[in-house]
Amino acid sequence: MSVHPVEAAVSPAQRAPLSLPKLREMAQRGERIAVLTAYDATFARCMDDAGVDCILVGDSLGNVVQGEKSTLPVTLEHMAYHTRCVAQGRRAAWLVSDLPFGSYEASPRQAFDSAVALMQAGAQMVKLEGGGVTADTVRFLVERGIPVCAHLGLTPQRVHALGGFRVQGRDEAAAAQLKADAAALAEAGAAMVVLELVPSGLAREITLAHPGMLTIGIGAGAGTAGQVLVMHDMLGLxxxxxxxxxxxxxxxxxxxxxAPGLSVAQAFARYAADVKAGCFPDEALHGY
Structure with a gap:
């Protein structure tokens, strides 16, 4: 069965490709960064055309694509395959890819080899989970020209150790640890950090403390530099x-x-517009 090539139904205004300096400039002038996950070329192209700034090839593909109960079964080969697919679809959006469980924890060298595989597949930045213990790995990658996005708060690859999907950093000691981890990662050179399931006030503190490290929230309130959602979730799936x-x-x-619903393309455009306008997330409805 043949299919049409991945092209937008209506040609959008061509955006210049985004880069880390451009993303930092957006944050400096108060423009929020809209991020969504994607796993194939068609959805990546649709997001890009809708104005999404960053596309994350998440190891969430284990849940939403493979039907697994967690992200743990996802392999580096899976991530490289889906990264290559997404890279074929993006035009201007910045492309981030997750280092999956077991592909970076053993040593900085292991992380480098895994990151190279994702960069060669089309990633422009790699993401890894964990706090200060990963700072040496972050520094090792950054010194070798690989942009890094960190991930703090609820880290799905450590869900068993964390006791389930729970908000992190609620008590004083846990909040202090998250702030210390963020400081260590920023010092190591992490250019971006996902803050997941973190109280809104704490996420705002981390954002203000480290203006050089772009904070991307998911369940972390409206005080971060940007927002991310899993595509399937924001499409009501x-x-x-x-x-x-x-x-x-x-x-x-x-x-x-x-009432009639929006199309996928309209939903992506509404998400990007609402993130940038500050309409999403709503602290009362979506914050902790």
Missing amino acids: TTGRRPRFVRDFTREPGSEPQ
Whole structure:
């Protein structure tokens, strides 16, 4: 069965390719950064055309693509394959790819080899999970020309050690540890950090303390430099109970259940617009 090439139905205004300096400039002038996950060329092209700034090839593909109960079974080969697919679809968006569980923890050299595989597949930045213990690895990668996105708070690859999907940093000691981890990662050269399931006030503190490290929130309130959601969640395809921090962007807020929904392309555009306008997340509805 043949299919049409991956092309936008309507040619969008051509955006200049985004880079780390341009993303930093956006944050400096107060423009929020809109990030979504993607796993193939078609959705990546659609997001890019809709104005999404960054595309994350997340190891969440284990859950939403492979049907696994966690991200742990995802391999480096899986990540490289999906990164290559997404790279074929993007035009201007900055492309970040997850280092999967078991591909970077043993040593900085292991992390470098894994990062090279993802960069050769088309990634422009790699993401790894964990706090200060990963600072040496971050520094090793950055010194070798590999941009790094860190990930703090709820780190899905460590979900068993954390006791499940719970908000992190609620008590004073845990908050202090998160701030210390963020400082160590910023000092090591992490250019970006995902803050997942972190109290809004704490995420805002980390953002203000480290203006050179772009904070991307998911369940971390509106005080970060940008926001990220898993594509399937924001399209209303969440399996089971929808997390508090998720909004279904195929539905207009307050619309009746029988009202026509938005198309996928419209949902991506609405997400990007609402993140940039500060309409999403709503602290009362989506924050902790």
